[in-house]
Amino acid sequence: MVIESSKDTGKDRIVSPSEKQSDTGKISNILRPLKLEDYVGQKSIKKHLDVSIRSSKMRGKPMDHALFYGPPGLGKTTLSNIIAHEMETNLKSTSGPAIEKQSDLVSILSNLESGDILFIDEIHRLRPQVEEILYTAMEDFEIDIMVGSGTGAQSVKLPLKEFTLVWATTRLSALSSPLRDRFGNILKLDFYNHDDIWQIIKNNSSKLDLALESDVLKNIAKKSRGTPRIANRLLKIVRDYGTIWKNISHLWTLEEIFTDIGIDELGLDYLDRKYLSTIKDKFNFGPVWLNTLASAIWEEEETLEDVVEPYLLQIGFIDRTPKWRKISAAGIDYLK
Numbered sequence: 001m002v003i004e005s006s007k008d009t010g011k012d013r014i015v016s017p018s019e020k021q022s023d024t025g026k027i028s029n030i031l032r033p034l035k036l037e038d039y040v041g042q043k044s045i046k047k048h049l050d051v052s053i054r055s056s057k058m059r060g061k062p063m064d065h066a067l068f069y070g071p072p073g074l075g076k077t078t079l080s081n082i083i084a085h086e087m088e089t090n091l092k093s094t095s096g097p098a099i100e101k102q103s104d105l106v107s108i109l110s111n112l113e114s115g116d117i118l119f120i121d122e123i124h125r126l127r128p129q130v131e132e133i134l135y136t137a138m139e140d141f142e143i144d145i146m147v148g149s150g151t152g153a154q155s156v157k158l159p160l161k162e163f164t165l166v167w168a169t170t171r172l173s174a175l176s177s178p179l180r181d182r183f184g185n186i187l188k189l190d191f192y193n194h195d196d197i198w199q200i201i202k203n204n205s206s207k208l209d210l211a212l213e214s215d216v217l218k219n220i221a222k223k224s225r226g227t228p229r230i231a232n233r234l235l236k237i238v239r240d241y242g243t244i245w246k247n248i249s250h251l252w253t254l255e256e257i258f259t260d261i262g263i264d265e266l267g268l269d270y271l272d273r274k275y276l277s278t279i280k281d282k283f284n285f286g287p288v289w290l291n292t293l294a295s296a297i298w299e300e301e302e303t304l305e306d307v308v309e310p311y312l313l314q315i316g317f318i319d320r321t322p323k324w325r326k327i328s329a330a331g332i333d334y335l336k
Contacts, residue, residue, distance in 0.1 A: 014269065015230055016307055017229055022233065022236070023232070027208075027236070028232070030207055035082065039075070040192075041196035041197075045189065052064060052066075053083065053086045062087075062114075062163055065183045067166075067185065068167065068187050068189060069171075069186070070188050075189060076168035080117065089116055089117060090113065095120060095121040096121070096122040096126035100127070100130075109163075110160065112160065116164070117163070119167075120166070120167050122168070137160060139182060141163070142160055191314050192227070192228060194221055197226060201224070201235055205217065208235065208236070208239050216251055222265070223258060271297075272308060272311070276317065279293065279325065279326065288325055289324050289325075309325075315330070
């Protein structure tokens with residue numbers, strides 16, 4: 001039975017890189033590395049962070065503020081945890097949408113201890129009026145707050161303890177230039193190659209007490225879309241099937257599992273195939289404007305841009321500009 005439901009779209013998809021409820025909790029924390037040396041992939045970022053962390057510890061100062069950007073599910077949250085662990089300090093986490101008012105951010109900043117790491121996810125969704133508070137907080141470790149009201153209101157500087165701000169975003173271009181310029185470390189996370197994903201799956205299968213053949217591990221890696229979060233999610237699905245079926249060590253068994261959940265040999269699911277087939281059948285392989293395509297698929301433009309297209313671009317199945325989309329020669333071969 002292949003799952004081809006229209007409900008299996010957007011961020012609810014198994015292969016969506018966005019975080020789901022199943023990606024949190026005790027098991028997921030076990031799968032996250034705590035040391036930089038145990039982190040697989042992103043070699044240039046690991047090297048840069050190693051130097052920054054060691055230098056900060058030798059100087060007895062917090063590490064420079066860091067901004068991680070790139071598609072979801074590549075390890076931005078994991079790296080923030082590693083920084084806190086390596087710096088031997090506390091990690092405080094929140095997200096841009098959760099900070100609704102300036103007072104919310106003032107409360108968070110004023111409760112930080114010296115050397116703490118403040119991790120803010122989805123920073124591109126932070127309100128502009130809240131963002132302004134961070135300018136002096138990041139540079140001078142103080143914030144301006146208004147005391148009183150009306151004509152008697154006065155601006156008072158509130159000193160902060162030195163901290164490191166770590167931000168994560170999937171949309172670097174959505175951040176203002178003044179904000180980007182205040183980061184000492186701006187690091188881009190790329191999709192993982194097949195060997196790195198295979199190594200992650202191999203390490204985590206041991207943590208889940210799964211004994212899988214090398215061919216099975218490679219097959220899961222091939223379907224993971226270069227994204228550790230998806231790799232771990234698929235691995236847990238395989239574990240659940242193994243609990244019932246008892247024997248999942250063979251490749252043919254694995255293929256039956258992925259057929260059940262509607263994922264093909266390249267890791268494409270129902271929405272990916274619907275995206276491609278819509279351009280092929282309704283728009284003669286393209287080009288087609290994004291808003292027109294979104295209406296034809298009954299999905300939001302943001303969902304297509306952030307959730308569907310990154311992987312299709314990575315494997316070379318589509319070409320796009322800010323306005324239109326078309327299927328590439330490789331995508332045409334896949335559809336044939």
